[in-house]
Amino acid sequence: MTMLVGPASRTLTDAAVAALQAPSVLNTQPWRWHVERGTASLSADPSRRLARIDPDRRLLVLSCGAALHHACVTLAAGGADFAVELLPDDRAPDLMAIIRYRGETEPSPAAQRLRDAIAARRSDRRPFSGTRVPEAALERVRDAAQRAGARLHLVRAEELVEVIAAAGRSAAEEMADPAYRAELLAWLRPPGVGRDGVPVDTIARPGLRPVPIRDFTAAGYVPAIYSDADVTDREARYGIVVTDGDGPADWLRAGVTLSAVLLAATAEGLATSAMSDLVEEPTARVTLRRMLGNVGHPAVGVRIGVPAPGPLPRRAPRRPAAEMVEVVAELARG
Numbered sequence: 001m002t003m004l005v006g007p008a009s010r011t012l013t014d015a016a017v018a019a020l021q022a023p024s025v026l027n028t029q030p031w032r033w034h035v036e037r038g039t040a041s042l043s044a045d046p047s048r049r050l051a052r053i054d055p056d057r058r059l060l061v062l063s064c065g066a067a068l069h070h071a072c073v074t075l076a077a078g079g080a081d082f083a084v085e086l087l088p089d090d091r092a093p094d095l096m097a098i099i100r101y102r103g104e105t106e107p108s109p110a111a112q113r114l115r116d117a118i119a120a121r122r123s124d125r126r127p128f129s130g131t132r133v134p135e136a137a138l139e140r141v142r143d144a145a146q147r148a149g150a151r152l153h154l155v156r157a158e159e160l161v162e163v164i165a166a167a168g169r170s171a172a173e174e175m176a177d178p179a180y181r182a183e184l185l186a187w188l189r190p191p192g193v194g195r196d197g198v199p200v201d202t203i204a205r206p207g208l209r210p211v212p213i214r215d216f217t218a219a220g221y222v223p224a225i226y227s228d229a230d231v232t233d234r235e236a237r238y239g240i241v242v243t244d245g246d247g248p249a250d251w252l253r254a255g256v257t258l259s260a261v262l263l264a265a266t267a268e269g270l271a272t273s274a275m276s277d278l279v280e281e282p283t284a285r286v287t288l289r290r291m292l293g294n295v296g297h298p299a300v301g302v303r304i305g306v307p308a309p310g311p312l313p314r315r316a317p318r319r320p321a322a323e324m325v326e327v328v329a330e331l332a333r334g
Helices: 007-019 058-077 109-120 135-148 157-175 178-186 248-267 282-291
Strands: 031-036 039-044 080-086 095-104 151-154 237-243 271-275 297-305 325-328
Touching: 007 031, 007 039, 007 058, 007 095, 007 325, 031 058, 039 058, 058 080, 058 095, 058 109, 058 248, 058 297, 080 248, 109 248, 135 151, 135 237, 135 248, 151 248, 157 178, 157 237, 157 282, 237 248, 248 271, 248 297, 282 297
Parallel strands: 031 325
Antiparallel strands: 031 039, 039 095, 080 095, 151 237, 237 297, 271 297
């Protein structure tokens, strides 16, 4: 009896491995893949949920959506024909999606562009350069979001005060809570150590910015990336991924859309960092929803800009594929 991994499963395995590079809240990487007989199942890993930051699992599910999009981009770029079923089993809430391989088709040039961006994308928390982001590039990023299933609301100048208020409310509520500070500390990693979490040499001093970023100093770490006092991130653009509803299917689509936004921006030569801290507290979500005219639900924030000069921050580490991708061999015919 000979067991082997068929061509369809090999293609899906390659996509699942590529999806390990997807962004996730605090780089928790809360997902697992199971590949068998031409299907790839994506499941959430509840053991990696952030109990204080993410009590209702919205960011866990959103992170899985980002992994799903990375896998789909890889398949489409390689010329695979496939179908995706979201949340296929009400009795299995951790089962996020099933991808079914259907054969070969023409590779998608648009997907190839995003696939190439997977290797280049990283969270850049540094203040961006003083160069304004081209509006044409932002429109292409917004179009990518629309195709992914949700929408990207680009914050206008007159709306910035609401985003600042949301960031301030989240920061005040979270930093006042010892459980939050302990959870944040638990997911920080020394430089070059660990397979998950946020390396301390990739975080930046909050500084004087129009919209404050997550303050990792609350956990007791002084950031390793410093900036001149006169650099205030003035040319950063802010977006909010917005969904029609506010349930698991919407959170999953929000993650798909976040991935599309980050990869499209990277393909444009722009730097990005996701801002889940904008939506982690209910009061902050209420503030952002009011800014949106109570139409749609804010799922996650994103910061976009022209990267600052100098070396890019290093990429966050990843867990090994052997821990996260299970491949079941098939009985050979004949």
